[in-house]
Amino acid sequence: MTGTKFWLVVGVTLLVLLQGTSLGLDGQERTPKRPPKANPSATQDEVFTIDTSLVVLDVAVFDQDNRFVGDLRKENFRVYDEQVEQQIEYFSRDEAPVSLGFVVDTSGSMRPRRTKVIEAVKFLARAAKPGDEFFLVDFKNRAELAEEFTPRPADIEDAVDNIVWGGGTALLDAIQLSAEYADKEGKNRRKAIVVFSDGDERDSYYDRKQMLKLLQEYQVQVYIVGFPDEDDDGGLFGRSTRKRSVQLIQDIAKETGGRAFFPKTLDELPEIVRTINADLRTQYSIGFVPSQGLQGGGFRRVTVRAEDGKRKLVVRTRSGYTPRKGD
Incomplete structure (x- = not known):
């Protein structure tokens, strides 16, 4: 131990x-704007540039038989922030x-x-x-x-x-x-x-x-x-x-x-x-920079949809995010 x-x-x-500070913590993603692919030779001391405006979602997709679907591409996904479609800035299937x-x-x-x-x-x-x-x-x-x-x-x-x-x-x-x-x-x-x-x-x-x-x-x-x-x-x-x-x-x-x-x-x-x-x-990582900016606070609902024209797909991801206060 x-x-x-x-x-x-x-x-x-x-x-x-x-929680003196944690209750006021923002829920905004603290992830690289272009997160690096998994690199077994990378050391824990490597430092990457952080862009706090990027929201990254971990997304799992299943077919109607509840089997994971792992062959999708970026163009198969649509992301909506408060019902406004967003441009996908980052996409990865790396473990x-x-x-x-x-x-x-x-x-x-x-x-x-x-x-x-x-x-x-x-x-x-x-x-x-x-x-x-x-x-x-x-x-x-x-x-x-x-x-x-x-x-x-x-x-x-x-x-x-x-x-x-x-x-x-x-x-x-x-x-x-x-x-x-x-x-x-x-x-x-x-x-x-x-x-x-x-x-x-x-x-x-x-x-x-x-x-x-x-x-x-x-x-x-x-x-x-x-x-x-x-x-x-x-x-x-x-x-x-x-x-x-x-x-x-x-x-x-x-x-x-x-x-x-x-x-x-x-x-x-x-x-x-x-x-x-x-x-x-076996999850996809999908990132976007909110087109309406990060002004204001409050929880923002996110919807992710996936389709490939061949089967009915079910998407699972978190329901949204809380922008960083002060952004």
Whole structure:
């Protein structure tokens, strides 16, 4: 284990300490205007010119059978910023290194799934490519950074073996704080977190609306493997606990361009993590400079469409971006 564990404590004091500046962070892309292709010989000390006006989206495209489509060209895509079509300035299908976080629900209700979840985390860490880095967060009624960013899969394996299971569930806080950490501290442009949870939200400071708004400011895809309880009784006025959990997980994944999975049995977990790993490696990168400029603040919706005249294509990417304040 590298570094010293520190607590991501949720509360007003923590919000002042951790988010005194982060709540005002812009969500604008910090990427090269013409990002270089992957170069195995490149060193970590190389410096590239940054153009903060370029918005870069990680885009996955699937056919009607949910198979990834990897043979598209720049001219197959259309990008719209607040319904205004944009000129694509950057396009790449190169495999990019990932700054990836594992966010593990270690509450008491997840204990029966412990062995399979640990195996899933280890698989994703061992699937590392050159330039990848990882961190690990475990959460109960609060979230703990169990392992800071590290390029060594063995560090993650050691850390996940040593986490303690049992307690409540602060799912929203864990996702928000993990996404913020990935966004601020990850060295790669492509950033993602993989969350394992039953979705039984109980102890978070943030509510759903607040958390989704904050996620709009981060360039982090959220993948969630959900194990919601089988509960179909929503009472007279409300939806069931399961339906609420499923909807919450789906909303988070869709907003960030990630994916949601709901395995019926733990035996499905190995195939799911293989799918996540492949998904992270097989995305297009598409960049544009907003034609209407970056004046003003507020979240801006982005739509990406793909067509090749042969098949129905489904595009998945994050829902938009927040321009940098002051631009």
